[in-house]
Structures are given as C-alpha cells and as structure tokens.
Amino acid sequence: MTGLLGKRRKLPLALAVILPVFLAWVCAASTAWAAVVLDASYPYSLGGKEGGPVYGGSTLPLYLHLQSYDVPRRQPVSVTVTLPAGFRALPGTGWQPGPGGRQVTTHWVLPAHFGQNFDLLYLEAPRGETDGIRTIQVDVDGGTWREHKTLSVPYRHDGGGAAAERGSAPAQGRSGRNFSWYIQSVTLPVDSTGARDDRKAERVLYLRDMAFEGLRNRVLGDGATSWSAVYNHPAAYVSLQLRNPQRDVRLLRFKAELVDRRTGRVVPGLTTAAKINENEEYGWNAPADEKNATTAMISLNGSKDQTVVLPLYVDYFHVLEGDYVFRVTVWGNGQEKATEVPLRIEQKNSLGLLAVGIACGCFLFVLGFLPKLKQCIFHVGARGAITIALFAAVAFGGITVPTTVAGELLHAMLGPFAGFVTGLLSGVFQYLLLVSLVLLYRRPGVPGLLYLMKFFLGGLLFGNFTPLGLLSCCVTITVLEGVFWLTGFYGKREIGRPYMALVATALGLADALLTFLNMEQIMFFYRLYYADWYLALYMLVNGFLYSSVGAWLGYGTGRKLRQITGE
Amino acid sequence: MSMRQLWEGNDSAPWIRHVTGETKLLVLLSYSVWTLAIDNPETLFYLFAGTLGLHLVARTSRSKWYVLAILLLLGLWGSMFSQALFYTQTPRTPVLVLIRPDMPVLGRLTEGLFVYREGILYGAVQGLRSAGMLSLGLLVCWTSDPRQLLQALLRWRLPAQIAFMLVTAIRFLPVLAAEAGEVLLVLQLRSGSRRGRRAVLRHLPYVIQPLLTRCLRRAQTLALSVTSRGFFLARGQRKQAPLPRSERILCLACLAVTGGVVVSKILYVLSEQGFYWGAFRQIYDGAKLYL
Numbered sequence: 054m055t056g057l058l059g060k061r062r063k064l065p066l067a068l069a070v071i072l073p074v075f076l077a078w079v080c081a082a083s084t085a086w087a088a089v090v091l092d093a094s095y096p097y098s099l100g101g102k103e104g105g106p107v108y109g110g111s112t113l114p115l116y117l118h119l120q121s122y123d124v125p126r127r128q129p130v131s132v133t134v135t136l137p138a139g140f141r142a143l144p145g146t147g148w149q150p151g152p153g154g155r156q157v158t159t160h161w162v163l164p165a166h167f168g169q170n171f172d173l174l175y176l177e178a179p180r181g182e183t184d185g186i187r188t189i190q191v192d193v194d195g196g197t198w199r200e201h202k203t204l205s206v207p208y209r210h211d212g213g214g215a216a217a218e219r220g221s222a223p224a225q226g227r228s229g230r231n232f233s234w235y236i237q238s239v240t241l242p243v244d245s246t247g248a249r250d251d252r253k254a255e256r257v258l259y260l261r262d263m264a265f266e267g268l269r270n271r272v273l274g275d276g277a278t279s280w281s282a283v284y285n286h287p288a289a290y291v292s293l294q295l296r297n298p299q300r301d302v303r304l305l306r307f308k309a310e311l312v313d314r315r316t317g318r319v320v321p322g323l324t325t326a327a328k329i330n331e332n333e334e335y336g337w338n339a340p341a342d343e344k345n346a347t348t349a350m351i352s353l354n355g356s357k358d359q360t361v362v363l364p365l366y367v368d369y370f371h372v373l374e375g376d377y378v379f380r381v382t383v384w385g386n387g388q389e390k391a392t393e394v395p396l397r398i399e400q401k402n403s404l405g406l407l408a409v410g411i412a413c414g415c416f417l418f419v420l421g422f423l424p425k426l427k428q429c430i431f432h433v434g435a436r437g438a439i440t441i442a443l444f445a446a447v448a449f450g451g452i453t454v455p456t457t458v459a460g461e462l463l464h465a466m467l468g469p470f471a472g473f474v475t476g477l478l479s480g481v482f483q484y485l486l487l488v489s490l491v492l493l494y495r496r497p498g499v500p501g502l503l504y505l506m507k508f509f510l511g512g513l514l515f516g517n518f519t520p521l522g523l524l525s526c527c528v529t530i531t532v533l534e535g536v537f538w539l540t541g542f543y544g545k546r547e548i549g550r551p552y553m554a555l556v557a558t559a560l561g562l563a564d565a566l567l568t569f570l571n572m573e574q575i576m577f578f579y580r581l582y583y584a585d586w587y588l589a590l591y592m593l594v595n596g597f598l599y600s601s602v603g604a605w606l607g608y609g610t611g612r613k614l615r616q617i618t619g620e
Numbered sequence: 621m622s623m624r625q626l627w628e629g630n631d632s633a634p635w636i637r638h639v640t641g642e643t644k645l646l647v648l649l650s651y652s653v654w655t656l657a658i659d660n661p662e663t664l665f666y667l668f669a670g671t672l673g674l675h676l677v678a679r680t681s682r683s684k685w686y687v688l689a690i691l692l693l694l695g696l697w698g699s700m701f702s703q704a705l706f707y708t709q710t711p712r713t714p715v716l717v718l719i720r721p722d723m724p725v726l727g728r729l730t731e732g733l734f735v736y737r738e739g740i741l742y743g744a745v746q747g748l749r750s751a752g753m754l755s756l757g758l759l760v761c762w763t764s765d766p767r768q769l770l771q772a773l774l775r776w777r778l779p780a781q782i783a784f785m786l787v788t789a790i791r792f793l794p795v796l797a798a799e800a801g802e803v804l805l806v807l808q809l810r811s812g813s814r815r816g817r818r819a820v821l822r823h824l825p826y827v828i829q830p831l832l833t834r835c836l837r838r839a840q841t842l843a844l845s846v847t848s849r850g851f852f853l854a855r856g857q858r859k860q861a862p863l864p865r866s867e868r869i870l871c872l873a874c875l876a877v878t879g880g881v882v883v884s885k886i887l888y889v890l891s892e893q894g895f896y897w898g899a900f901r902q903i904y905d906g907a908k909l910y911l
Contacts, residue, residue: 423779430781436843442785443835446793450800461691464698468705471698482828489832502785509773509786513766514793516757518645519652578656580746581699582706582739586730610829617833 089163091200092118093191097173098302098355105355107187109180109210111299112143112233112386113355114173119193119200121163121170128163130195137187137206139179143386148174163195175303175386184209234297234353236392239381242289247362249292256379258289260367260400285326287364293351293381295359305351305385307363312378312393319380321371322398323347326364351383374400405577408570412524415531422501422530429498437494438502444490445506451486452478453511469587473594480599481606484560487533488607489614495543501530521578525571536563553608561601568596632763633679641772643867644760650874651756655749657885658911664748671755678763688758692751699747700740707739766790788842796831803830885911 096107097116107113117132134142135156142148148157161170176189187208193200242258243249253259291309311322323346349363379396382389430438456475463471491499508526511517537543540556548556569592575581583591651667658664675688705718714734721732760769767787774783807823863871887900888907896904 427779427781430779430785434843435846436839438781438785439788439839439842439846440836442788443792443796443839444832445785446789446796447831447835449789450793450797461694461698465694465701468698468701485828486832493836502782505782506785506789509782510789513769513786513790514761516648516759516761518648518757519753520649520656521652579749580659581703581743582708583702584706584708584730587706610832613829614832614836618836 088122089124089193089195089198089200090120090122091191091193091202092116092120093189093202093204095176095189095204095206096302096355106207106209107178108300109178109182109208110233112175112177112301112303114175114302115189115204116171116173117191118169118171119161119163121168122166124163124165124168126165128195129160130163130193131158131160133158133192133194134174135190135192136176137189137208139182140187140189141177141179143175143177147172178208181210182208233299233301233388234295235390236381236383237294237296237358239291239293239379239392239394241291241365241379241394241396243292243362245287245290245362245364247290247292247360256395257397257399258365258367260288260369260372260398283369284324284366287326288367289365291363291365291381293361293363293383295351295353295361295383297353297355297357297359300355300357301353302355303353303386305353305383307349307351307361308382308384309347309363309365310345310380310382311372311396311398312380314376314378314395317378319345320373320377321345321368322373322377324366324368326366372398372400374398405573408573409524409577411570412528412574415527416524418531419501419527422498422534426498426501426505429496429502432496433494433499437499440493441490441499441502442506444486445503445510448483448486448503448507449510449514451482453507453515457515469583472591476595476599480564480595481603484564484600484603485607485610488557488560488604489611491537491542492548492608492611493614493618495545497534497538497543500533500537504530504533521574524574528570529567532563532567533560536560548608550608553605557601557604557608560604561597564600565592565596568592631679631681631684633677636678636759636763639763640863640867641764641768641770642775642863643871644764645769645772646871647874648756648760650878652753653878654881655752657881660910661745661748663910664745664752668748668752668755671752671759674759675755678759680759680762684758684762688755691754691758695751695754696744696747699750700743703743703746704735704737704739705733707736707742713737792838796835799834800827800831803827881911 093116095115096105096111096113098105115134117134119130119132121128133151133156134148136142136154138155141154142150142157144150148159150157157174159172163170185208187206189204189206191202191204240249241256242253249255293307309323310319312318313320325346325348345368347364347366351361351363353359375398377396377398378393380391380393382391384390433441456478460471460475463474467474487500487503490503504526508517508522511522536556536559540559542548542556545552569588572583572588572591576583651671655664655667658667675685680688713736715737716735717732718735719726719730719733721727726733770783770786770790773786774780804823804827807826811823862868884903884907887897887903888911890896891900891904
C-alpha cells in the first residue's frame with residue numbers, strides 16, 4: 054500500500070518534469086522544422102525570359118521572393134541586397150540605401166505559420182563598363198537564422214541598338230538616364246488584335262447611338278439596361294508603339310484623355326472600364342483619382358519594339374462630337390512620357406430620324422388642322438378662297454414649273470449649288486406671295502391653304518405625289534402657321550414697318566429651320582450626303598436671307614393690293 | 621409640240637387612260653414608298669426599269685420620251701454631281717481638288733472640296749430613286765386628265781371646297797400664264813431702250829404686281845358668280861361607281877407589297893440595332909438580299 058502510495062506521489066512529479074521537457078522539445082522541433090525559402094531572380098521578366106544579359110543603362114527588376122513555413126509567430130526579418138559596382142537601386146520603393154550605395158536594405162515581417170513576401174527592386178545598370186559577369190548578393194537575416202543567395206549576371210555595355218536608337222529618340226528623353234523607353238506612335242482605331250482596318254478613317258472614333266439602348270433591352274426581354282455592361286465594353290482599341298532600346302522591364306501606367314483643342318483642358322468623354330451608373334465602382338485599373346480618362350497597366354517586356362493594344366472606354370452620356378486632342382500619358386518609376394494626336398469623335402446621330410419624326414408629328418397636326426382649314430375657307434368666303442387658289446396657281450406657275458424644268462438643267466450645271474439660284478424663286482417669290490396673301494386675308498389657315506393647294510397642283514399636274522413632298526408640305530404649314538401665331542400677326546390691328554421687319558426676320562428664321570428639316574429628310578429618305586458647311590450655307594442663304602427679303606417685298610406688294618381691294 | 625400638248629394625256633394607249641385615278645395615285649404612292657425603303661441597287665434599278673417598261677406599254681409618244689430622257693439624265697447627273705462632292709463614306713478616292721483645304725477662307729470653311737470617285741457611283745445609284753418617281757409621276761401625269769386625279773382625291777374625302785379651289789387653280793393656270801405674257805409684253809414695249817425691249821429677266825420682277833392685281837379682280841368676279849349660284853357651299857357628293865375588279869386586285873396587291881416591304885425593312889433595321897428575333901430570320905435574309 055505504502056509502495057503504491059509512494060508511486061502515486063512520484064507520478065505528478067514525473068509529469069511535472071516530463072511535460073515541460075516535452076513541450077520544450079516540441080517547440081524546439083517546430084522551430085527546427087520551420088523553413089524559409091529565398092528565391093531571387095535578375096533580370097526578372099514578366100514574360101518569363103529570365104537570366105538574359107543586362108545592358109548598360111537599362112533598368113531591370115530584381116525579383117525577391119521569401120516563402121516561410123511553420124513559423125510559430127510573426128517574425129521580422131531584414132533583407133539586404135549587395136549590388137555590384139556601378140549598379141544603382143531606384144529610389145522610392147521602400148528600400149533604404151546603405152553607405153556607399155552598394156547595399157540596399159528593407160524590412161519584412163514573416164507572418165505566422167505560412168507566408169510569402171515578395172518585391173521587385175529596380176536596378177539601373179551602369180553605362181560604359183566592360184562586359185563580364187557581375188554578382189548580386191541577397192541576404193535575409195531572421196535573427197536566429199540567415200539565408201543567402203548569390204546571383205551571377207552577365208553584363209554588356211550596350212544593347213546593340215541603343216546607340217542607334219538615341220539618334221531617333223524624342224528630344225526630351227535623350228538627356229542622361231531619363232532616356233530609356235518612349236512612345237513611338239499612337240494608332241487608333243484598331244481592333245482587339247491591333248490590326249487597322251484601312252476602310253476606317255484614321256483618328257476618327259465612331260460611337261454607337263445609345264439613345265435607344267434602354268428601349269432595345271426592354272423589347273428584347275433583357276430587362277433594365279446593365280449600364281456597367283455597356284461601359285465595360287470597349288468603344289475602340291488604341292495601339293501604342295513603344296520603343297525600348299535599353300530593353301527595360303517594368304510595369305507602367307497608361308492614361309488616355311480627351312483634351313479640348315482651344316483651352317487645353319481635359320474634357321469628359323473617356324472613362325474607365327469599371328464605371329457604372331452609380332459611378333462608384335473601381336476596377337483593377339481605375340483608381341479613384343482618375344476621372345475622364347481611360348487607364349491601364351502596361352508591362353514593358355524587354356523587347357526593343359513593343360506594341361501594346363489597349364481598350365478605350367467611352368462615357369456615352371458625356372462625350373460630345375467634335376475634334377479633340379487625344380493625350381496619352383505613360384509613366385512609371387519616376388519616368389513619364391506623353392504624346393498627343395488629333396482625334397475626331399463622331400457619333401451616329403439620329404438627326405434624320407428626328408426630322409422625319411417631327412415631320413410625322415406635323416402631318417398629324419395638319420390632319421387635325423384640316424377642319425380649321427375648311428372653316429377658314431368659309432371665313433374668307435368664295436372671294437378669299439378663289440384668291441388663295443389663284444395665288445397658288447401663280448406660285449405653281451412661277452415656282453414649281455420653272456424649278457422643275459430649268460432647275461434640273463441648273464442642277465446639272467451647278468450641282469448642289471443650283472439651289473442658291475432656284476432659291477430666288479422658292480425663297481423670295483414664294484414668301485412675297487405668302488406675305489401679300491396673308492396681308493389681304495389675315496386668318497389662321499390661309500398660309501396652310503396656299504401650301505396645300507401648291508402641293509396638290511404639283512401632284513395633279515406633275516405627278517409629284519410623294520411621301521417626302523407630303524411631309525415637307527405639312528412641316529411648312531405647321532411651322533409657318535406657328536410663326537404667324539407666335540408673332541401675333543393674325544390679331545394685330547395695324548401692320549407697321551418695324552413690326553413687319555420683325556415678322557420678316559421670324560419668317561426667315563422659320564424658313565432656315567424648314568430648310569434644315571427638309572434637307573435632313575432628303576438625306577434620310579434618299580440616303581444622300583451633304584456637308585455641314587453646305588447645310589449651314591443653304592440655311593443662311595436660301596432659308597434666312599431669301600425668305601426674309603421675300604417677306605419684306607411681300608409686305609410692300611400686299612399693302613398695294615389692299616389699296617386695290619379697298620380694304 | 622407645244623408645252624400644252626406635252627402635258628395633255630390624249631396620245632397614250634387607251635387602256636392606261638381608262639385606269640381610274642385612284643389606282644394610278646395608289647400605284648404612284650406605293651412606288652414612292654418602295655423606292656424610299658429599298659437600298660439594294662439592283663432592285664432599285666429593276667424598279668426604275670419597270671417604270672420605263674410601263675412607258676413603253678403605255679405607248680408614250682416620241683417627243684415625250686425625249687422630254688423624259690432629258691429630265692432623267694439631268695436628274696441623275698445632278699445627283700451624281702452633288703454626291704461626288706459630299707460623299708462622306710469611306711473608302712473614298714479624290715480625283716479632283718476643287719478647293720484646297722489650306723486655301724484661305726474657303727479652304728478653312730469647307731475643309732477642302734474634292735470630287736470623289738466613289739461618290740459619283742453612289743450618286744448614280746441613289747439618283748435612281750428620284751428618277752423612278754419622276755418617270756412614274758410623268759407617266760401618271762401624261763396618261764391622266766387632272767379631273768380624273770381630282771375625282772380620286774374626292775373619293776378619298778378631300779373637302780369639296782378644296783377640290784373647287786384646285787379646279788379653279790388648274791382652270792386658270794393657262795389664263796394666268798397668258799396674262800403674265802401680256803404684262804411682260806407691255807413692259808417690254810414701254811421700255812425706253814432697245815435692249816429692254818428684248819429683255820425678259822429684267823422685267824420679270826415687275827410682272828408680279830399687275831398679275832396679282834388681275835388675280836384679285838378675277839377672284840371678285842368669280843366669287844360673285846359662284847356665290848350667286850350657291851355652288852361654293854355645295855356639300856353633297858355624288859355616289860361614285862366602285863373600282864373595277866382588276867383594279868381592286870391591283871390596289872390590294874400594291875398595298876400588300878408596300879406593307880410587306882415596309883415591315884421587312886423596319887424589322888431588318890431593328891435587327892441591326894440589336895432587336896433580333898430568330899423567328900424572322902427569313903425576313904432578315906430577304907431584306908438583306910433584295911431590299
């Protein structure tokens with residue numbers, strides 16, 4: 054019993070001794086089993102082409118990777134890189150240079166259990182040294198342990214093309230060590246493979262019309278439009294030709310912006326892929342400070358010539374048509390290169406469709422206005438109706454017949470500029486007749502009846518019953534009735550000269566609008582093209598000038614005719 | 621052949637003169653819609669050739685063929701001319717420089733004016749639209765009495781008062797032309813110089829006022845006559861004979877084809893915008909190939 058008791062007393066004692074020993078052994082074993090693997094590579098290439106020569110003047114990354122296993126707790130380590138003579142580490146990357154600049158040091162913390170630490174340290178090779186093998190030493194000091202790696206690097210004083218490249222490099226990059234890579238050219242638009250379509254005009258960006266995007270998606274059953282999907286789809290691709298005579302390997306940042314040609318300010322138009330309708334989401338390439346720009350990362354892979362194809366994202370709701378300066382900025386590791394090329398943004402607009410839509414609206418208006426026209430006939434009486442008919446006959450004989458017969462001949466001789474000659478009839482004479490008629494019969498519907506008569510006469514006698522003719526007639530009736538109503542012409546007691554000058558100006562402006570709408574309809578229905586300047590000139594001369602002059606002459610004629618009728 | 625004879629429709633084949641105004645107007649309107657909807661150059665050409673074929677069948681006189689040919693050629697040339705200058709699609713090849721982009725004022729305003737080779741061809745193709753409409757319009761005009769077409773408009777519920785105004789305008793067109801000639805002659809005779817006696821353009825601006833004065837006087841006389849007979853307020857319409865069966869079939873066919881062309885074209889354009897439905901694939905194919 055005593056022996057048993059004695060054994061029982063010894064057991065806790067034994068445990069008290071064995072357990073700490075066991076624990077100490079476990080700790081020691083775990084520390085002993087902990088491992089650190091150091092991996093270093095220079096020159097490191099993102100493209101996997103490692104171990105090549107280092108050329109004088111080039112900036113190449115030293116890749117450091119420290120992998121730790123079974124580390125019981127977080128552990129600070131210091132990493133020291135000893136450079137060969139003449140080599141220099143680029144500043145600003147978290148590394149502190151030691152005395153003499155041959156050594157650079159940084160401090161890492163190994164996480165508990167398992168961890169990986171890695172970094173790229175950019176080293177600039179010296180120029181003009183003799184070719185040979187250089188040695189880079191990497192030391193990792195963990196307090197109780199050390200890791201060491203030696204890298205042998207073949208050095209060559211020149212890349213073979215660098216000297217030649219210096220002759221063609223941009224002036225701002227030649228001096229000193231700033232010259233390493235530069236933007237040779239910018240090409241756009243290209244496709245996603247960088248190929249250019251010769252059928253497309255260079256430096257012209259055609260954008261799709263997003264006006265019906267919401268409707269399109271709803272009709273197709275896709276529900277509400279996913280604007281993030283729309284914005285994430287590149288509007289075009291830009292090809293960047295980079296020259297890299299020093300064969301640098303590095304990561305660069307790219308930024309493309311639209312710049313106003315006059316003010317030089319960055320204007321809205323380009324955006325990042327990550328933009329959504331809430332305008333808050335940021336993707337991998339869209340830091341928060343980048344507005345109105347498309348950004349991306351570029352990897353210089355060490356080739357002397359490198360073509361990079363980058364997507365351009367457009368902010369469809371803010372971009373405007375026009376001529377811009379397309380500014381491309383590429384920067385990284387203290388170097389920044391920018392280049393600018395002209396760019397024209399053209400959006401497929403719906404002006405023709407809009408004009409046809411307005412014309413259809415005017416057609417409906419005239420349909421609704423027909424009872425008023427009939428009422429107008431009763432108001433002006435038989436005499437007024439016959440006067441309108443005879444004025445329409447004069448308009449047909451004096452405008453439609455000559456412009457149909459002689460107009461074709463003029464069109465053949467003068468081409469699109471024939472309109473400026475025939476416009477004397479369709480502008481001056483037409484408005485002379487109109488204003489003199491409405492001075493005789495100041496009632497809503499009189500201009501409408503005149504134009505309706507003219508249209509029917511053209512249809513009955515020349516077979517000009519076309520949808521375009523009908524729509525143009527309806528637009529004219531609507532706009533002119535609107536102008537007379539808005540200027541208060543029908544209700545005015547006395548029509549004096551200053552007031553008539555105002556009405557003539559208003560009629561000129563209205564006819565400029567009519568000219569624009571009719572030309573847009575012609576371009577839409579007949580698929581014809583007219584230059585913007587031609588349209589503007591046509592609106593100014595045929596629309597505003599001829600019509601205003603005609604209206605003013607009509608005022609004089611109308612007053613005399615009123616004297617004749619004794620009213 | 622005088623201008624008046626040229627525009628009278630009594631020398632064409634009897635069958636086309638007997639076709640009612642409604643049918644002619646409906647065919648004309650349908651044809652206009654087809655030409656506006658169609659983009660395919662071959663189809664446009666066949667449509668245009670069809671109108672010439674109709675002129676042949678209608679036995680259009682030789683003098684009218686001359687007029688038609690001149691108007692068509694001038695129209696086509698005009699279209700080619702304008703599009704050669706303003707063609708904006710790519711590729712385009714400038715064959716002639718009219719205004720250099722670096723020319724002061726005009727160059728900056730127009731950014732250069734060139735004659736583009738592709739534009740000439742494009743203008744010819746697009747000119748087929750207006751050429752076809754002109755050709756068919758003239759056929760209708762040359763083979764119909766204006767009263768026949770007016771009758772058609774009345775059937776389509778054109779108010780009688782507007783119809784009356786139209787008849788008045790048509791009736792007095794030759795009279796007004798003669799009066800304008802008389803005024804012009806008087807102005808020429810009153811001219812103090814020899815050159816003035818021959819000039820027409822110089823006196824034209826002065827023709828307007830006397831002509832309009834005569835219009836007013838004539839309107840007063842006519843109004844008295846019309847009102848005294850109570851003609852102007854007449855509202856009743858005589859019952860019209862129904863369309864012949866063959867014409868009814870033709871009109872229905874025209875409407876059906878027009879509807880088909882318009883719907884197919886709209887569906888095809890919508891498919892280009894992303895509104896694509898698989899069930900209409902054959903319509904898309906047809907529209908792409910022929911429209």
